[in-house]
């Protein structure tokens with residue numbers, strides 16, 4: 001399967017549009033689309049953050065895709081996403097505004113229909129059905145526009161993980177609560193990806209995030225746009241570019257086991273892979289993995305013990321906390337309270353999902369190991 005890779009030195013409208021033109025022309029996307037088809041662009045707008053920090057998909061990337069389609073007479077285009085926090089008009093208007101999505105407005109509508117509907121999923125997974133936001137259900141064609149990041153819970157965030165934003169608002173923490181274990185959570189993410197089935201994925205890695213992603217990390221530019229019709233292989237490829245081993249990322253290991261990743265058959269189109277890449281910092285939650293050093297007959301008990309010993313918990317940095325309550329709102333275990341304008345965490349019941357850290361606008365939540 002073809003993987004497109006283009007160097008884009010900075011967030012510059014002309015450079016990005018040129019790369020998007022190369023990608024969409026190279027993919028022959030117009031042969032997929034008739035002018036009356038409903039197209040959804042699904043960026044990562046996890047929280048209301050300005051585009052100069054690498055938390056959300058940059059508006060210039062979203063705009064370039066919308067503009068290209070519009071100029072090729074594909075004009076039924078909607079930008080749709082469900083951020084963290086409530087899936088309401090008030091909340092999403094603020095997210096659109098701060099994330100710069102109104103820049104794409106000449107070419108695409110911003111979704112204002114905040115309904116959802118239940119959809120059955122393929123056999124052989126853990127959830128059975130998902131509530132999905134309506135524009136995604138109604139779409140004839142979905143273009144997935146993730147941001148490349150490390151992630152405190154899943155280790156890596158790209159195309160597959162971006163589709164978690166098709167689940168409405170505060171139903172996302174509920175899924176964290178139902179699937180607190182990383183194996184089941186990753187299985188659920190794959191199930192969701194195979195339900196949504198975006199036709200193409202264009203990954204914004206012009207600037208990317210390392211460390212405590214998906215919202216509390218720091219910039220690590222790759223100066224790249226990646227694109228493919230094969231999102232799973234693309235995620236494995238992008239993880240390698242970050243210096244991660246796809247087999248260490250549970251959702252990518254599972255995708256490989258399910259026959260979804262074919263890096264050996266990858267045909268690279270566009271520019272050469274940069275030679276000066278440096279490994280991404282991992283999140284503070286990343287466990288030290290000694291398991292490969294342990295004999296196979298001891299792996300199961302060893303891993304159960306080590307999971308307990310190495311478990312991470314959120315830890316408040318009180319001087320940064322403004323008492324906004326966004327962490328409490330997103331905590332699926334309901335173990336955060338706000339007292340005297342500061343968050344308080346009750347460890348009992350914590351499932352270490354780090355939704356709280358993800359939604360904290362002040363980077364006030366650090367990571368503490370169990371021992």
Ligand code: SF4
Pocket residue numbers: 316320321322323324325326327328338342343359360361362363364365
């Ligand atoms: S920890 Fe962060 S999200 Fe929670 S109340 Fe404090 S500032 Fe808000």
Ligand code: SF4
Pocket residue numbers: 314330331332333334335336345349350351352353354355356357
């Ligand atoms: S306190 Fe944070 S890490 Fe623990 S369950 Fe709540 S949101 Fe998840």
